[in-house]
Amino acid sequence: MATQLHRHLNGSAPAAATTAVDTAAVHAATVDAATVDAAVDAALAATVAETIGAGFPDGLATGSARTAARPGSSAAGEPDEASGVAVRVRGLRRAFGDHVVLDGIDLTIAAGEFVALLGRSGSGKSTLLRILGGFDTGVEGDVLAATRRSIVFQEARLLPWTRALGNVTLGLSGKEVAARGRAALAEVGLAGRERAWPVTLSGGEAQRVALARALVREPDLVLLDEPFGALDALTRIRMHALLRELCRRHRPAVLFVTHDVDEAVLLADRVLVLTDGALSLDLPVDVPSPRRRSNPAFAALRARLLAELGVDDLEGTH
Numbered sequence: 001m002a003t004q005l006h007r008h009l010n011g012s013a014p015a016a017a018t019t020a021v022d023t024a025a026v027h028a029a030t031v032d033a034a035t036v037d038a039a040v041d042a043a044l045a046a047t048v049a050e051t052i053g054a055g056f057p058d059g060l061a062t063g064s065a066r067t068a069a070r071p072g073s074s075a076a077g078e079p080d081e082a083s084g085v086a087v088r089v090r091g092l093r094r095a096f097g098d099h100v101v102l103d104g105i106d107l108t109i110a111a112g113e114f115v116a117l118l119g120r121s122g123s124g125k126s127t128l129l130r131i132l133g134g135f136d137t138g139v140e141g142d143v144l145a146a147t148r149r150s151i152v153f154q155e156a157r158l159l160p161w162t163r164a165l166g167n168v169t170l171g172l173s174g175k176e177v178a179a180r181g182r183a184a185l186a187e188v189g190l191a192g193r194e195r196a197w198p199v200t201l202s203g204g205e206a207q208r209v210a211l212a213r214a215l216v217r218e219p220d221l222v223l224l225d226e227p228f229g230a231l232d233a234l235t236r237i238r239m240h241a242l243l244r245e246l247c248r249r250h251r252p253a254v255l256f257v258t259h260d261v262d263e264a265v266l267l268a269d270r271v272l273v274l275t276d277g278a279l280s281l282d283l284p285v286d287v288p289s290p291r292r293r294s295n296p297a298f299a300a301l302r303a304r305l306l307a308e309l310g311v312d313d314l315e316g317t318h
């Protein structure tokens, strides 16, 4: 299983193999067990690939209709890493039928830059993240993202039948993989929990495993989709500190989706607001460290962002 998983993650076409499950399993009177096994592995590999942010493992460059940059086909699909750019998007448009979700998005994220993306529910934040992750190619415009990238979602998305270490090293191969996985778990404060089953982990611990899984791939770009949204307030504070420390050490570019204005101001170098399919605001976070909510610069930025989101700043009026 592990070998097949690896093979599928490294180049075969999961979609075609997934179709084989439908036809072989449903229509054939006698089914070749090996064929079904292979198809199930491929379907699983496709799910796993999305889970760990390895949508295009043989290239990881996001193409688009206009650039026609096939994943892995050429350097045309990747940002110019020499120029220190992790994301470069020009004229991005995404519609689902008549529903235009993103329109005219231009975005550049520098190497090592931490960018937060705010927007109301349904404004298209996750859609943009998925596009940058390489999971949605039905787009118009130019979309370039660093080849080495990882995604973390609100849910940890751990495979329940695999222990913590196995979840961290999912889809990786090579001699040093277990050691790297253990080191990543130690970095997120889970040394000694390698053999823990996902069901035995708290929400915060599971999300630490998800962060370790992102880190172990040594990404140049980390895409986070409301990663702490399901955690309690105290756990979230600890996770903020952990994420800041991990970013300080590894310096990936980060796109951090949240609808929590304070979280954005606490963590990011720059905050974007997505409104009606476009980036309506792009502000640097000029708040001295340690960033405190009581700081006037913090309060001013929060008020500006809340106004952009169409929400009254209640704290500012009391």
Ligand SMILES: Nc1ncnc2c1ncn2[C@@H]1O[C@H](COP(=O)(O)OP(=O)(O)O)[C@@H](O)[C@H]1O
Binding pocket: 096, 101, 119, 120, 121, 122, 123, 124, 125, 126, 127, 128
């Ligand atoms: N695969 C899809 N098919 C149709 N509509 C979609 C699809 N994915 C997202 N949408 C729509 O795009 C809009 C933006 O969704 P999303 O990016 O998830 O918003 P956000 O993450 O900001 O809450 C929503 O109206 C959603 O229904």
Ligand SMILES: [Mg+2]
Binding pocket: 125, 126, 127, 225
């Ligand atoms: Mg979302």
